Amino acid sequence: MNSNKSINKLRSIKTDGFPVTTLYLDVSNSQKLKNSKIVVHNLYKYKKEKTFYKNMDNARIESVEQDINIITKYLNDKISVEEKSLMIISSSNSNIFEIIKFNSKVDNNLVIQDAVYLRPLLEAKSAQRKxxxxxxxxxxxxxxxxNFNSVNELFSVENILSNNRNNSGFEGRDERKNERKHEENLHRHYKNVSQSLLEIDKKKKFNWIVLGGKNEIFNDFQKYIDDSQKEKIKTDVVVEPSAKINEVVEIIQKTEPKMRNLFEKNLLDKLNDEFYNDQKGVLGIKQVEEALEEGKVDTLIIKEDFHQKGWICKKCGYSTEDEVNICPRCDNKMKRTVDISDDLVHSALKINADIEYVAIDMGKYDPIAAILRYN
Ligand SMILES: [Zn+2]
Structure with missing residues (x-):
């Protein structure tokens, strides 16, 4: 559950018009996991009161009932979850059942609609950027x-440095020779690592890079790093390079809020530049939604926690916070949505746009804006 590709797979789940049940659960401690069945029961009870639920036909209601049964059974058998949060997707009529676990906290939430409810998942993803x-x-x-909830080793090298300083002969000359050899080895080592980093970053597109090791190494190694990556490296963390990765991650995790903050500031600066210099920025639900519809959005930027009920046209994508029954653009019947933000996210995924939920103050761009591919 790391890439946009796998999220796009969730977006495009086909259910022949049958509803998808999406459940988010905070299971950050064992008591919460224990209570989760009651939570599901109560959330579902509340949904059953809603008009949309009552308007469903028997076959659809049966499918949702089955979803709740399967979910409850799953939770019944679960003794512990290592991660803080669970996302469960079920659409029984189409035999769909998926579980995603992650480590940033979510609010308990049950949504029954015609597609997977993705907004909290994408928010969690932005809270733990790659x-x-x-x-x-x-x-x-x-x-x-x-990335999100995992740490993967992508590269490892061990360089055997020449260290045979006990040769007989003219000590001074050998020492100089060894010194030179050592320098050469070091040069090769740094070059190899920086080259590998460049190649990996090209593929992985890291949002930032944390350098860990000993202080005296950083200065030397930095000289070898490609310019395209230099600005991505913002933190030097002093750790024992031979320490276990779990311990290292624990230390580096502490830099995440600061790095997230920096990343988002840069993102908003970029948006601001595009907005004023190249007219490649838009703001406001209506403008963003139009740009999405035209396939122009490169990056969709939404304020964290922004969600709003509203009305949306499933044909042309027009959305509004007001109750509008007929689409003013294409005369199609409008549909009520529990979360306009989720609908926009679905549209963005459809055109392969990046989606960033931002925690910092968005100023005039609050709550929604986009960087465009072209004007
Ligand atoms: Zn329309």
Whole structure:
């Protein structure tokens, strides 16, 4: 559940018009997991009172009932969950049942609609953006990808440095020779690591890179890093390079809020530049929705926690917070939505746009804006 590709797979789940039940659960401690069945029961009870539920035909209601049964059974059998949050997707009529676990907290929420409810998942993803970790010393290096709820080792090298300083002969000359050899080895080592980092970053597109190791190494190694990546490296974390990755991640995790903040500031600066210099920025629900419809959006930027009920046209994508029954653009019947933000996210995924939920103050761009591919 790391890439846009897998999220897009969730978006495009086909259910022949049958509803999809999406459940988000906070299971950050064992008591919450224990209570989760009651939570589901209560959320479902509340949904059953709603008009949309009462308007469903028997076959659809049966499918949702089955979803709730399967979910409850799953929770019944569950003794512990390592992660803080669960997302459960079920659409029984189409035999769909999926579980996604992640580590940023969510609010308990049950949504029954014609597609997977993605907004909280994407918010969680923005809370834990993908970044790279480089651990390096004079002889070894490792590169990791930290992404959402996993840490993967992508590169590892151990360089055997020449250290045979006990040769007989003219000590001074040999020492100089060894010194030179050591320098050469070091040069090769740093070059190799920076080259690998460049290649990995090209593929992975890290949002930022954390450099870990000893202070005296950073200065030397930084000289080898490609310019395209230099600005991504913002934090030097002093750790023992041979430490276990779990311990290293624990230390590096503490830099995440600061790095997220920096990343989002840069993102809003970029949006602001595009808005004023190239007219490649838009703001407001209506404008963003239009740009999505035209396939122009490169990055959709939404304020975290922004969700709003409203009305949307499933034919042309027009949405509004007001109760409008007939689409003013295409005369299609409008549909009520529990979360306009979720509908916009679906449209953005459809055209492969990036989606960023932002925690910092968005100023005039609050609550929604977009960077465009072209004007
Ligand atoms: Zn329309």
């Amino acid at each position: 970044y790279g970790i480089v651990l390096i010393d004079q002889g070894k290096a490792k590169i990791f990808e930290r």
